[in-house]
Each structure stands twice: as C-alpha cells, then as structure tokens.
Amino acid sequence: MTDAYIFDAVRTPRGKGKPDGSLHEITPVALAAQVLEAIRDRNEIDSAEIEDVAFGCVSPVGEQGAVITRTAIMNAGYSNTTSGIQVNRFCASGLEASNIAAAKVMSGECDLAIGGGVESMSRVPMGSDGGAWPTDPASAFKNYFVPQGVSADLIATKYGFTRDDLDAYSVESHKRAKQAWDEGRFKKSIIPVKDVLGLTALDYDETIRPDTNMQSLGALNPAFSMMGENFGFDSVAQQKYPELETINHLHHAGNSSGIVDGAGALLIGNKDTGERLGLKPRARIRSMASIGSEPTIMLTGPEFAAKKALKRAGMDINDIDIYELNEAFAAVVLRFMQALDIDHGQINVNGGAIAMGHPLGATGAMILGTMVDELERADKETSLVTLCIGGGMGTATIIERV
Numbered sequence: 001m002t003d004a005y006i007f008d009a010v011r012t013p014r015g016k017g018k019p020d021g022s023l024h025e026i027t028p029v030a031l032a033a034q035v036l037e038a039i040r041d042r043n044e045i046d047s048a049e050i051e052d053v054a055f056g057c058v059s060p061v062g063e064q065g066a067v068i069t070r071t072a073i074m075n076a077g078y079s080n081t082t083s084g085i086q087v088n089r090f091c092a093s094g095l096e097a098s099n100i101a102a103a104k105v106m107s108g109e110c111d112l113a114i115g116g117g118v119e120s121m122s123r124v125p126m127g128s129d130g131g132a133w134p135t136d137p138a139s140a141f142k143n144y145f146v147p148q149g150v151s152a153d154l155i156a157t158k159y160g161f162t163r164d165d166l167d168a169y170s171v172e173s174h175k176r177a178k179q180a181w182d183e184g185r186f187k188k189s190i191i192p193v194k195d196v197l198g199l200t201a202l203d204y205d206e207t208i209r210p211d212t213n214m215q216s217l218g219a220l221n222p223a224f225s226m227m228g229e230n231f232g233f234d235s236v237a238q239q240k241y242p243e244l245e246t247i248n249h250l251h252h253a254g255n256s257s258g259i260v261d262g263a264g265a266l267l268i269g270n271k272d273t274g275e276r277l278g279l280k281p282r283a284r285i286r287s288m289a290s291i292g293s294e295p296t297i298m299l300t301g302p303e304f305a306a307k308k309a310l311k312r313a314g315m316d317i318n319d320i321d322i323y324e325l326n327e328a329f330a331a332v333v334l335r336f337m338q339a340l341d342i343d344h345g346q347i348n349v350n351g352g353a354i355a356m357g358h359p360l361g362a363t364g365a366m367i368l369g370t371m372v373d374e375l376e377r378a379d380k381e382t383s384l385v386t387l388c389i390g391g392g393m394g395t396a397t398i399i400e401r402v
Contacts, residue, residue, distance in 0.1 A: 002270050004102040005281035005402065009369025010038045011264035012193050014205045014357040017121035022202040023261040026193055028057075028064045028120035031263040032072035038191045039114060039267050040078070045277055048079035051110040054100040055265075056093025056117030056361035057086050059128045068118065088361070089290070091328060092387040092395035093117055094264060095364025099288040099397055101268045106285075111273040116265030117362035126259065126360065133391060144240045144296040146233040148390060149224030151298035152251045152329035154237050154244075158297070159335050163250045166330035167217040170255040170354045172344070173327060177351025178210040185350055188373050205356040207258045212355075217254040225249035240296040255330040260357025264365035266372075283372045286382070286398040287313035293392040299332045301394025302386040303339040309384065309396040317341070320398070321380035324367045326387040327352035336386075350374065363387065368397060375401040 012031060015023030023031070032055060040047050055069040069084030089096040094117030101115030132139045139145070146154070156166065180186060181204065192203035228234040234247045267279070274281055289308035293301040302325055310316055323346055325336050337347060350370060353363065364387055371383040386396035 001106050002108060004105040004268055004285045005271060005274060006266055006268055006283040006285065006372055006399065007274055007279040007281060008039060008043055008267040009189050009372050010035050010191050011189050011366045011369055012262045013190060013202045014207065014260040014262040014359055015202050016206045017259035017261050017357065019122060021122050021261060022206055023193060024122040025195065026201055028068060028118050028123065029071050029075055031120060031193065031261065032068060032118040033076040034191065034193060035116060035263045035265040036072055036076040036078065036114065039265050043267060043279060048081050049112050049277060050078065050082050050114055051112060052101070052104060053082060053084045053114040054087055054097035055084065056088065056097040056364060058088055058090055058093055058119060058360035059124045059126060060086050060088060061129045062124050064120065064124045089393065089395060090390040091326060091358070091360055092364050092389045092393070093361040094366065095368055095385060095387055095395050095397055096290065098266050098268070098365050098368055099395070102285045102288065105268055105270050112269035114265050114267055116263065116365040118263035119359040119361040120261045121259045121359060122261050144236050146237050146296055147224065147227055148298060149251055150228045150233045150237060150247070151296065152331050153224055153228065153247055153249045154241065154297050155299060155335050156250050156331040157244055157248045158241065159338060161331050161334050165334060166250055166255040167214055169330045169334060170217060171212055171214060173348065173351045173354040174209055174212040176349060177205065177208045177355035180350035181205070181208065185373065185377060189369050207260060207357045208355045212254065220252040220254050222249040223252045223256065237296055251329050251331065255354060257328050257353035258357035260359045262359035262362045262366065264362045264369055266365055266369055281402040283375065283399040283401055286400050288397050290395045291393065293394060295392030298390065298392045299328060299388040300335060301392060302336050302388050302396065305394030305396035306340065306384055306386050309398050313398050315398065320382050320384045322349060322371065322374060322383045323347040324371050324383060324385045326358060326363055326367060327354040328358060328388050330354065332388050364395070371399060
C-alpha cells in the first residue's frame with residue numbers, strides 16, 4: 001500500500017437551495033464541471049493525468065442522474081481517458097467519494113484521482129430519488145423508521161440537551177462562519193461560480209446570518225413536532241427507546257442545516273506522481289472508516305466512525321488537533337462532543353452547515369478541504385473529519401498536514 005496525499009482542494013460557495021437562490025440557474029453539471037476545471041487549471045496539469053473521478057450525489061435523478069460525474073468530466077473538457085463514478089452514502093457521499101479516490105491511490109489502481117461531490121438542492125429536491133426505506137411499509141415497520149428530524153430530537157431528549165443548548169450552539173456556528181469569512185480563511189479554496197455568460201453568479205456562502213441570536217432563534221417553532229406527534233413517529237421511536245416517556249421537539253430551521261447548492265473537489269495522488277507533475281503535497285490521509293449504527297436514532301454514527309478511524313491509525317482522541325463534524329442538526333454535534341469529551345474550541349472552528357448550509361453530496365468533500373486549509377492556517381498537525389448519515393451510518397477520515 002502506498003500513501004495518498006491531498007494536493008489541492010476547491011469548493012464553490014454555497015447558494016441558498018431555493019428558486020431565489022443565487023445558484024438556482026446554474027445546473028448541477030455546471031457546478032461540478034467548474035470545480036473540476038479549477039482543479040486542472042490552477043495546478044496546470046494535463047487532465048489525462050487524472051485517471052478517475054469519484055463524486056458524491058445524494059439525489060442522482062433528473063439532471064443529476066446518468067452518472068453526473070462523467071457528464072461533468074466531459075463538460076469540463078477533460079481527456080476522454082478520465083473515468084467517473086457517482087457515489088451515494090447519503091450525507092457523507094462527498095467524503096466517501098474522496099475516500100474512494102484515496103483508496104484507489106493507496107491500492108495502486110490510480111496514481112492521480114479526484115474525490116468530491118455536487119448537489120443542486122434548488123433544482124433536484126431532497127428525496128427526489130425515492131427509496132423503500134421511508135416509503136415501503138414492510139421496510140419502514142421492520143426498521144422502526146422515523147424521519148431524520150425526529151431522530152435529531154430523539155438524540156436531544158435521550159442525551160439531555162435543551163432548546164437553549166441547541167440554539168446557543170447555532171448562534172456560535174454563525175459567529176464562527178462570519179469570522180472565518182472576515183479573516184479570509186476560505187479564500188484558498190473558494191472559486192466563484194460563473195453563469196453561462198461568464199459572469200460571477202456567487203462568490204460567498206449565501207446563508208450566513210451574522211445577526212442570529214438567542215432571541216431570534218427562540219421565536220422559531222419546532223419543525224418536527226407535527227410529524228412526531230400527529231403522524232405517529234414519536235410512538236415508533238419510543239417502541240425502540242421505551243425508556244423515554246416523551247420526545248422533546250427542539251430542532252427548527254435555525255438549529256438545523258440549511259438547504260443549499262454547491263460542489264467541491266480534492267486532488268489526491270501518490271508522492272511520485274506529485275513530484276513528477278510539480279505538485280506539492282498538503283496533507284496525507286492517515287486512515288478512513290465507515291460504520292453502521294442503530295437506524296432509528298440514526299445520527300449517532302460519527303462517534304463510532306471516529307473511534308474506528310482512530311484505531312486504524314493507531315491514534316487516540318488526544319492525537320487529533322481539530323475536528324470537523326457536519327452540522328446536520330445541533331444535537332448531532334453536541335452528542336459527539338459529549339461522547340468523545342471534546343471541547344467546543346476543537347470542533348467546527350470555522351462554523352458549519354447550520355450557518356453555511358449542507359449541499360448533501362458535496363458537504364463531505366467541502367469540509368475535508370476546509371480542514372486541509374485550516375491545518376495550514378492554524379499551524380496544526382492533525383484533523384478528523386466525519387459526518388452523520390441517514391439510515392444509521394457514519395464515515396470518518398483522518399488527515400495530517402505535510
């Protein structure tokens with residue numbers, strides 16, 4: 001096995017995932033193609049050197065279907081010899097795709113590959129691809145299916161988090177995201193998205209609300225109480241967790257991840273190829289891990305994926321300088337910090353999806369790239385990146401700065 005190095009990381013800004021969002025008129029193929037073009041052009045490499053591209057996409061239907069990765073490769077003007085694969089591991093798809101690219105390098109299948117992801121949630125709504133898990137009674141009943149929002153509220157209830165806990169975490173996410181932008185922490189990776197005329201459509205994360213405070217969040221109603229209480233999903237969850245007399249519905253639009261559009265990509269390869277092409281390694285991938293976890297509570301997988309990745313790397317919690325966990329819901333991060341005894345100052349130091357949004361298939365690649373930048377900016381050595389996943393899973397990747 002050879003080492004896999006990250007040579008570069010780029011991402012688009014995240015645009016509000018609604019018809020009035022700045023990226024709504026940009027097709028998902030165009031979003032993906034623009035990050036591929038940036039990887040090629042800013043590293044001044046012949047695209048024929050890039051053997052394979054793995055992109056996450058959670059709703060691969062309609063204009064995101066038909067292996068969108070290969071379509072984007074062709075639209076970016078890459079060599080016909082560059083192949084592409086579309087990956088779906090729900091919210092961790094972008095990280096899983098990056099891990100696949102790294103695994104291809106480690107195994108010797110590829111010398112140079114790209115991992116990344118894309119999701120245009122304003123054009124292809126979440127859930128467009130359907131699936132038996134939430135819709136087939138035989139599957140849903142057998143696995144005690146509840147929607148993710150109810151799972152997040154279940155976590156908050158089971159592990160003792162209050163509405164104030166969740167809202168305070170969310171206020172801090174917006175505060176950190178604004179500070180990161182003000183200090184230029186994303187400037188190394190952000191590429192402005194262009195429209196068909198070549199004009200800039202968006203060059204900043206569109207959903208950050210720096211004026212968010214406890215009062216403004218306190219005015220929001222819980223988002224998942226109706227489906228939990230009126231549609232019976234609370235009762236389903238309580239069959240799995242009978243120790244809970246009730247489920248407190250505490251999550252709302254302000255302490256949950258935003259719906260956005262975006263794409264991200266990382267250039268990954270072996271050391272010899274990097275030297276031949278004049279590419280400077282920025283980080284080495286130490287270990288990767290994916291796990292399955294209990295599917296009703298669903299979103300506690302990062303704890304177990306992190307432990308598995310640490311074990312595979314021969315490391316422990318104290319060996320990691322900074323953590324990045326996708327802010328799907330505030331309770332997910334609070335539980336992760338509680339379970340692993342991590343200080344808030346060590347995790348999501350630049351804010352997260354509560355402030356900037358969660359473009360499903362792209363998020364994992366985006367936050368992995370953010371950590372490459374942050375290790376360099378903060379002069380840190382190691383980072384662990386992880387995401388919770390629908391259906392009860394978790395994926396984690398550990399990188400070290402070169």
